[in-house]
Amino acid sequence: MDIIKDFLENAFSSRIRVVIVAMIAFATILISRLFYLQILNGSEYQDNYNLKLEKTESIAATRGNIYDRNGNLLAYNELVYAVTIQDTGTYSSTKERSQSLNTEIAEIISKLESNGDTIDNDFGIYIDSSGSFQFLSSGSALQRFRADVFGKNSIDDLEYNDKLGIDEATATADQIVEYLEGEKVYNISDEYSKKLRYEIMVVRYNMGQNSYQKYISTVIASDVSDESVAFIKENINELTGVDVEQKSLRRYVDSEYFAHIIGYTGQISTSEYKELSATDNTIETTDIVGKSGIEKYMNDYLSGTKGFETLYVDSVGNTIAEGDYQAAVSGNDVYLSIDMDLQKAAYILLEQEIAGILYSKIQNIKEYSTTSSSDVVVPIYDVYYSLIKNGIIDINAFSDPNASQTEKDVLSAYEVKEKEVLATLKSQLKASNETVYNQLPDEYQAYSTYIVTTLKSLGIFDASAIDTSSDVQTSWTSEEMAVNKYLIYAIEQNWIDITKYESEAKYADTDELYADLVDYIIDYLSTDTSFQKLVYKYLLLDDNISGSQLCLILYEQGVLSKEDDEDYTKLAGGQITAYEFMLSKIKSLEITPGQLALDPCSGSTVLIDVKTGEVLAMVTYPGYDNNKLANSVDADYYAYLTFSAANPLYNYATQQRTAPGSTFKIVSSTAGLAENVITTTSEIVDLGQYTKVSNNPKCWIYPSNHGSINVSEAIRDSCNYFFYEVGWRLAGGDGAYDDATGIDKITQYASLYGLDETTGIEIEENSPHIATEYPVMAAIGQSDNNYTTIGLARYAAAIASEGTVYNLTLLDSVRDSEGNVIESYSPSVRNQIDVLNASEWDAIHYGMRMVCESLSSFNGFSVEVAGKTGTAQQVASRPNHALFIGFAPYSDPEISIATRIAYGYTSHNAAEVSKDILAYYFGVSATEDLLSGEASTVSNSENEFTD
Structure with missing residues (x-):
């Protein structure tokens, strides 16, 4: 005991020893505790640790449907299976990540395509049928895409990238693909084919748009087959982060007729995400939003409210427990004011009329030129060329290994021609060449113009820097200068930015800079599709290829079907000519005006309920299939829509503005009566030519005249002279004439009809423009008057109702999934025109009734219609625009209509189709007779007046 006691006393007598014992x-x-935690209860605590890896997933809400006024379904959702991928892998390096992801994506894509499925592709570059990379868009949309690729917040941030050796603002499709596929970005192996490398890049880019956030799924392919679903499910354990999910796709019924109203949906863009997420923290980069039309305007109602689910996952994302859950709330349904059946019928009738006009104007000639809009005809060679120019025939497919013999023959002829053209151009572009523009053949004038125009569009030639007063510019404009001399001068004046075609400004000598520019031009033209199409034009005109060959290619490329088609057999056997063949296909609408994009190829019509102001139909022709733009963009189809000369994406009913022609004379009548410069009975003598203003305008009937007529008769005859005089009197008249006074009066009364502002509809609409000069000319609808069809339709409804002007809407109501009305919409009264008395309104209406009585289109028509025609010239070398506004029945107006056929030759064509639409509305003609599915019969007679 003493020994122990001594030991303890000695041990604790030292501070160091105390510290050692304590430690x-x-x-x-500590060791005991670690043993307890890791050995005895390790499994339990590991589980608890794993449960703390928490993620919250949003649950997308089902988008609401869109219906017409009668409950007919127009837009809905369809549940499909989609293959998705998440970046859940663990990697030791960026290189390993790329290799792993690329390998897995390549395997999935290959399997999907073997099952007939394709990847979702909204990427801004696509592969055309010749295997070349092409941009999907142009202009500001293209610059936004470039900014996204290079990680810029704004297109203004695009710059020359020294590390990449790329000017980001002008980067080509090939440069962008090479950059993204390269080692610095996705590091995609060269062992894959060009197409597969591109598709891997698209998937990786889409994943990148999600910022590679853990547990955020990226859709590889939607609406996949059962075979692809089975493959993914069977290999789920080997495919890291890959799964099959149900996805809602947006579908549209009768899309061609409603696309411009309804619009379409798509994945949120970078700019949209930045804008919307600034005020809504539930917005995600994978959200589907409305891109245009009602889908965009009513997006908040249609999209519903997201739900969420809390999950607990292990280190590779496998769910091991579930937490909080809140269901998504479906979007509300939107009902439109539009009548589905009327909309479809009006569209079909408008197409039939436009096709009939085109059919009647085609002649079996090569070329035609005129300076009179009334004399324009369509050479059949323009029709053949439009098959190539407007993309109906895919010229890139001629080089496909599986191309038909006809396609190969056409390509062979083209290659010979192209070689000759490029050689000639290179010779003409030599600095020493003295051949001025107007001495060149028409073909090479066209090529020279194309070169200069293209250099400007590429930003190489700065059009804004041109000194229009210089002698050289004047000579070029008057076609008295050689194109090479013009370009050399442009270099000397710094109008041409040499950095756009030189990697560095290594030459100070103009001759060397010009020589390099010529090399650039020739290289560019050799791969430029638009230039290739121009070469095909002259290949046709020189008969090196034939119209028959192109018509046969329509079958070989699947534009037309050979099955049960006697025309194919006859064409192939030489029993009918290509001219007869094309007329037959245009007549049957197997080839449509919208496809050909020749004048006329577009139009619009709007019908409004006069008593309520509801828009019942709003048609734009040509339409498009918005199913191919929603969900995942069909790149080839979108490219066709974008580059088509018919501009199918453009809403002609709400965006096209042209002069109203004589339809404006109702405004002038209203102004004249209200200002007491005329009365319902006062008469003006038509002298044929109006000499009170310096331009001495003529009445359309000159050298004849209408004699002495009152306002109703002037409306009936569309007498220009009468309304010149009204405009003169509104401006103060004899001794007190003042342009500004006259324009103020015209503006005042046009504004009463709502022609000074947009109509209120919920989709994009261009603002109208009331004339700002020359009241005498403005009074007949000329000067700089410009209005949309929807604006003219509201104007027609106001005339019919004796002055009730509505703020329009395309909406009827918003309802929840149970059908309960959440919000109702109806037109509101903008203003009431109270400057005319009953007899004055009667005089205007009577004049409009006499218009229709004088038109052969309405002969024998059982419903009394009142209306006003209008013919508006835009350029002398193209046909006039055709317009008609009207209402019916005359005695108790129920419906108003406004129709415009762009470049439709004469207002009677617009009146004719308006009559057919009214016939359908009132049920006075058999539907099968009206909706024949063939081009209308159009008379080229000039017997009726032209206003």
Whole structure:
């Protein structure tokens, strides 16, 4: 005991020894605790640790449907299976990540395609049928895409990238693909084919748009087959982060007729995300939003409210427990004011009329030129060329290994021609060449113009820097200068930015800079599709290829079907000519005006309920299939829509503005009556030519005249002279004439009809423009008057209702999934025109009734219609625009209509189709007779007046 006692006393007598003992004690406790945690209860605590890896997933809401006024379905959702991928892998390096992801994506894509499925592709570059990379868009949309690729917040941030050796603002499709596929970005192996490398890049880019966030799924392919679903499910354990999910796709019924109203949906863009997420923290980069039309305007109602689910996952993302859950709330349904059946019928009738006009103007000639818009005809060679120019025939497919013999023959002829053209151009572009523009053949004038125009569009030739007063510019404009001399001068004046075609400004000598520019031009033209199409034009005109060959290619490329088509057999056997063949296909609408994009190829019509102001139909022709733009963009189809000369994406009903022609004379009548410069009985003598203003305008009937007529008769006869005089009197008249006074009066009364502002509809609409000069000319609808079809339709409804002007809407109501009305919409009264008395309105209406009585289109028509025609010239070398506004029945107006056929030759064509639409609305003609599916019969007679 004493020994122990001495030991303890000695041990604790030293401070160091006390510390050592304490440390041993603490170590013992720590080791014991670690043993308890890791050995005895390790499994339990590991589970608890894993459960703390928490993620919250949003649950997308089902988008609401869109219906017409009668409950007919126009837009809905379809549940499909989609293959998705998440970046859940663990990697030791960026290189390993790329290799792993690329290998897995390549395997999935290959399997999907073997099952007939394709990847979702909204990427801004696509592969055309010749295997070349092409941009999907142009202009500001293209610059936004470039900014996204290079990680810029704004297109203004695009710059020359020294590391990449790329000017980001002008980067080509090939440069962008090479950059993304390269080692610095996705590091995609050269062992894959060009197409597969591109598809891997698209998937990786889409993943990148999600910022590679853990547990955020990226869709590889939507609406996949059962075979692809089975493959993914069977290999789920080997495919890291890959799964099959149900996805809602947007579908549209009868899309061609409604696309411009309804619009379409798509994945949120970078710019949209930045804008929307600034005020809504639930917005995600994978959200589907409305991109245009009602889908965009009513997006908040249609999109619903997201739900969420809290999950607990292990280190590779496998769900091991579930937490909080909140269901998504479906979007509300939107009902439109549009009548589905009327909309479809109006569209079909408009197409039939436009096709009939085109059909009647085609002649079996090569070329035609005129300076009179009333004499324009369509050479059949223009029709053949439009098959190539407007993309109906895919010239890139001629080089496909599986191309038909006809396609190969056409390509062979083209290659010979192209070689000759480029050689000639290179010779003409030599600095020493003295051949001025107007001494060149028409073909090479066209090529020279194309070169200069293209250099400007590429930003190489700065059009804004041109000194229009210089002698050289004047000589070029008057076609008295050689194109090479013009370009050399442009270099000397710094109008040409040499950095756009030189990697560095290594030459100070103009001759060397010009020589390099010529090399650039020739290289560019050799791969430029638009230039290739221009070469095909002259290949046709020189009969080196034939119209028959192109018509046969329509079958070989699947534009037309050979099955049960006697025309194919006759064409192939030489029993009918290509001219007869094309007329037959245009007549049957197997080839449509919208496809050919020749004048006329577009039009619009709007019908409004006069008593309520509701828009019942709003048609734009040509339409497009918005199913191919929603969900995942069909790149080839979108490229066709973008580059088509018919501009199918453009809403002609709400965006096209042209002069109203004589339809404006109702405004002038209103102004004249209200200002007491005329009365309903006062008469003006038409002398044929109006000499009170310096331009001495003529009445359309000159050298004849209308004699002495009152306002109703002037409306009936569309007498220009009468309304010149009204405009003169509004401006103060004899002794007090003042342009500004006259324009103020015209503006005042046009504004009463709502022609000074947009109509209020919920989709994009261009603002109208009331004339700002020359009241005498403005009074007949000329000067700089410009209005949309929807604006003219509201104007027609106001005339019919004796002055009620509505703020329009395309909406009827918003309802929840149970059918309960959440919000109702109806037109509101903008203003009431109260400047005319009943007899004055009667005089205007009577004049409009006499217009229709004088038109052969309305002969024998059982419904009394009142209307006003209008013919508006835009350029002398193209046909006039055709317009008609009207209402029916005359005695108790129920419906108003406004129709415009762009470049439709004469207003009687617009009146004719308006009558057919009214016949459908009132049910006075058999539907099968009206909707024949063939081009209308159009008379080219000039017996009726032209206003």
